Amino acid sequence: MQSRNGVFIANSKIATARVIGVGVPDLPPPEVIVAPGGVLEPKDNPQGARGRVSVPGFRPGDEVQLIVRGAPGDGSPAFTPVELDDNGLADFPLSTAFIKANRGRVVIVSYLFIRGIRQLPSRELTLIVHDSSETPEITSVTAGGAVVGDRGSTYYRTLSISGTAEAGEEVEVLDNGAPSVGSRSMTAGSGRSRHEHST
Numbered sequence: 388m389q390s391r392n393g394v395f396i397a398n399s400k401i402a403t404a405r406v407i408g409v410g411v412p413d414l415p416p417p418e419v420i421v422a423p424g425g426v427l428e429p430k431d432n433p434q435g436a437r438g439r440v441s442v443p444g445f446r447p448g449d450e451v452q453l454i455v456r457g458a459p460g461d462g463s464p465a466f467t468p469v470e471l472d473d474n475g476l477a478d479f480p481l482s483t484a485f486i487k488a489n490r491g492r493v494v495i496v497s498y499l500f501i502r503g504i505r506q507l508p509s510r511e512l513t514l515i516v517h518d519s520s521e522t523p524e525i526t527s528v529t530a531g532g533a534v535v536g537d538r539g540s541t542y543y544r545t546l547s548i549s550g551t552a553e554a555g556e557e558v559e560v561l562d563n564g565a566p567s568v569g570s571r572s573m574t575a576g577s578g579r580s581r582h583e584h585s586t
Contacts (some may be wrong), residue, residue: 412444414509415499417453419481427516429486436486438479440498440509445475450501453479454508455494457516462488468501491518525550 398536420425420437427436440451452468461484471479494514500507527550528535532545 407452411500411502411505411507412442414442414498414507416510416512417441417496417498418512419496419514422514424523425512425514427514429490429517432486433439433483435483436481437497438481440471440477440479442475442500445471448504451477452499452501453477454497454499455481455485456496457485457494458488458492460488461485462492462494462519468499486516489516492516 417438417440419425420439421427421431422436438453438455440453442451443448449471450468451471453466455463455466457463461482464481464485469479471477494516496512496514498509498511525548527548528539529547529549530541530545533541535541535546549585
């Protein structure tokens with residue numbers, strides 16, 4: 388190579404490059420259903436939640452493995468790799484025990500993308516699990532097949548009391564502030580129960 392005035396500067400060489408394989412797809416963070424904006428409300432997930440992985444540009448046979456870093460034990464469930472479906476999706480169950488263990492905590496959720504012998508980590512989701520509980524509430528009181536209104540009275544001696552509360556919570560029923568007339572544990576998942584009281 389020469390300069391404009393003909394002075395020799397240096398020799399030039401032709402560079403060659405060879406492309407080996409194909410790059411991996413973008414690996415966005417997973418999402419948790421139902422947890423809009425990365426905030427999980429326990430009352431909105433009475434049956435548990437789902438961690439969902441979506442990989443654009445995937446290939447048949449690609450696998451993913453959800454990684455959860457929360458409280459020890461139930462708060463950090465371990466998952467085995469699963470193959471992405473025809474839409475590039477994979478769901479992982481997050482149980483009610485997972486939610487209970489992580490109440491009031493920040494949980495880091497990501498996944499491992501697996502293609503053949505290659506394993507690459509995804510971007511992370513910061514999941515906030517609220518420590519909110521549902522306040523027990525009496526929704527109806529009936530006697531003799533009729534509804535007894537708030538502060539109402541009835542001649543029937545047996546009342547059927549229905550209400551809502553946090554799943555698994557034990558609710559104590561009081562009669563006008565008097566000692567407890569009974570208690571009932573809410574069935575897991577429903578958060579609803581019925582109690583009969585006779586006077």
